[in-house]
Amino acid sequence: MNLVVLTGAGVSAESGVPTFRASDGLWCGHRIEDVATPEGYAADPALVQDFYNLRRRQLAEVRPNAAHRALADLAARWAGDFLLVTQNVDDLHDRAHAETPPAEGFELIHMHGELLKGRCTRSGAVMDWTGDMAADQASPLHPQGRMRPHIVWFGETPLQMEQIERALAHCDLFVSIGTSGAVYPAAGFVDLARRAGARTVEINLEPTAGARLFDEGVYGPATQAVPAFLDTL
Numbered sequence: 001m002n003l004v005v006l007t008g009a010g011v012s013a014e015s016g017v018p019t020f021r022a023s024d025g026l027w028c029g030h031r032i033e034d035v036a037t038p039e040g041y042a043a044d045p046a047l048v049q050d051f052y053n054l055r056r057r058q059l060a061e062v063r064p065n066a067a068h069r070a071l072a073d074l075a076a077r078w079a080g081d082f083l084l085v086t087q088n089v090d091d092l093h094d095r096a097h098a099e100t101p102p103a104e105g106f107e108l109i110h111m112h113g114e115l116l117k118g119r120c121t122r123s124g125a126v127m128d129w130t131g132d133m134a135a136d137q138a139s140p141l142h143p144q145g146r147m148r149p150h151i152v153w154f155g156e157t158p159l160q161m162e163q164i165e166r167a168l169a170h171c172d173l174f175v176s177i178g179t180s181g182a183v184y185p186a187a188g189f190v191d192l193a194r195r196a197g198a199r200t201v202e203i204n205l206e207p208t209a210g211a212r213l214f215d216e217g218v219y220g221p222a223t224q225a226v227p228a229f230l231d232t233l
């Protein structure tokens with residue numbers, strides 16, 4: 001059986017990583033949609049870099065929770081294809097799967113990029129980046145190039161979309177965990193899964209605006225609802 005799981009900020013909430021809409025979607029009084037954009041970066045690179053520097057530093061204080069670990073345990077024993085697509089830019093899934101190595105058919109995709117990676121604006125080259133990034137951070141590859149967070153901003157194209165769409169077209173089970181379904185194209189993945197004839201399940205604190213698009217809903221904190229549901233697979 002082929003499985004696609006989509007996660008959002010709700011899967012990391014109980015690790016202490018603030019979600020977007022619960023934090024009233026503001027950053028220093030700016031709407032996140034205004035900060036996390038190429039225009040926002042061009043207008044005020046220092047503000048945008050600070051937004052990511054703070055979140056990158058916070059990663060040192062958080063750890064994967066029972067929901068991340070339950071997904072890693074499932075990936076270790078899953079016989080078919082298992083694609084875990086996360087909208088989250090934290091490395092909590094990565095750490096959980098490093099602790100419990102997955103079986104052959106597993107893949108993790110960060111469709112909105114990763115806090116712990118940087119990108120050279122001149123060559124597009126992506127590299128690990130664990131420290132702060134200055135507004136005028138020179139690229140180690142091209143002195144005249146600048147470093148930006150390897151993050152997909154609003155208005156930019158999410159990463160590995162062809163691979164994601166291919167997996168959705170062949171999946172038998174689609175599980176959406178801890179996402180409000182406010183951001184596209186991720187919010188449209190359930191439609192692609194339904195078109196492929198997959199069983200679709202939403203796991204969240206409470207029904208989302210898109211709950212009716214799913215065959216089933218499992219509600220409660222992810223650290224309880226996710227292990228409980230995955231145990232039924």
Ligand code: BV8
Nearest residue numbers: 008009010019020021087154155178179180183184205222
């Ligand atoms: C694109 C990186 C073209 C940045 C992010 C009008 C209509 C439709 C679409 C658009 C439109 N205008 C503009 C668009 C496109 C736009 C968009 O969707 N805008 C929205 C605001 C309307 N999208 C884009 O620009 C995307 N690009 O469309 O390019 C394209 C399209 C297709 C193919 C090729 C090209 C790029 C979007 C990426 C933006 N970058 N992240 C950063 O992280 O700083 S998005 C960012 O916000 C996150 O990554 C995440 O995706 C999103 C937040 O969503 P959630 O993860 O769902 O978090 P949220 O707080 O909203 O919800 C938390 C949920 O958890 C809640 O449901 C809550 O109940 C639940 N929860 C909380 N606690 C728990 C819990 N659940 C369980 N347990 C708990 N304890």
